[in-house]
Structure formats: C-alpha cells, structure tokens
Amino acid sequence: GWRMDYSVPSPHQVAVAIVAYSLCSSSMLLVNKLVLSFIPLPSLVTFAQLYVTATFISILKITGVSKVDDFEWDKVKPYLLYLLGFSLGVFGNMKALESSNVDTVIMFRSCTPIIVAVLEWAFMNRALPNRQSLLALLGIL
Numbered sequence: 001g002w003r004m005d006y007s008v009p010s011p012h013q014v015a016v017a018i019v020a021y022s023l024c025s026s027s028m029l030l031v032n033k034l035v036l037s038f039i040p041l042p043s044l045v046t047f048a049q050l051y052v053t054a055t056f057i058s059i060l061k062i063t064g065v066s067k068v069d070d071f072e073w074d075k076v077k078p079y080l081l082y083l084l085g086f087s088l089g090v091f092g093n094m095k096a097l098e099s100s101n102v103d104t105v106i107m108f109r110s111c112t113p114i115i116v117a118v119l120e121w122a123f124m125n126r127a128l129p130n131r132q133s134l135l136a137l138l139g140i141l
Contacts, residue, residue, distance in 0.1 A: 029105060033097050042094035050087070110140050 009017070035045055061068035069075070096105050114137050120126040129137060 026106075029097065029102050032094060033102050036094065036098050040098065042091060042098050046087070046091050046094050050090075107141070113137055113140060 032045065036042060039045060057066075057068055060066040093105065096108070117126075117129050117133075117137065121128045128134075
C-alpha cells in the first residue's frame, strides 16, 4: 500500500509543490469562472464539486486504492466549524467569480495574509509584522 513519507523535503520538492499548487489553484479559478459563465448557479456548482470530491474519496476507499477512515461522530464534530467556514469560503469565492473577473479575485485572495496579520494583532495579542515581514506581505500584492 501507499505510505506517507515524513522526511524533510528537498528544496526542489518544495519548489515543485509550490508551482503545482499555484497551477492547480489558478486553473481552478479559470475553470470555475468558465463554468459559472455557462451555469450561473454558484451554489449548484459548489455542491457539485464537493459531491464529486466526496464520491471520488469513497471510490478510493471502496476499491482499496487508499485507506480512508470511517466517519466517527467524535472525530467529525470538532471539524464542523471548519467545514462550515470552508464551505462558506468556497461559496463566497464562487459568488465573487460570478460578479467580477479572475484578476480581482486573485488580488483579494492575495490580501488574506495581511488581513490575518491584523486580525491576529487585534484579537490574539500577537505582534504586528516587523518591517521585513510587512514588505514581504506587501510584495505578495
């Protein structure tokens, strides 16, 4: 079977992972924008994507290709708030794509680390980013 490798990845592996994630993320934005131009129902498109993902994971489990844990309420319950937040985030992203262009959505997504830094300062008593960190955060934009 397939086993998780917990060794430290090489810089090359990290770079490949970053590029692959970026390509997947940007291509999903484009595909979602295209789908929404034909099916202007963000709730339906989001539901379909989540349903297909759950079905794919179930198929992997049934066929034995991957080990997938059974649902156990005690394990699922702590993640319900995260699940709600994730679903609302995906739905919000779809609504944003429906009414704006991909560049605008990317720009607002890029602002997320800055917003998180300010919220951590305001609500968790964390330090604001120092000058170097702030320049790095602004460099994302």
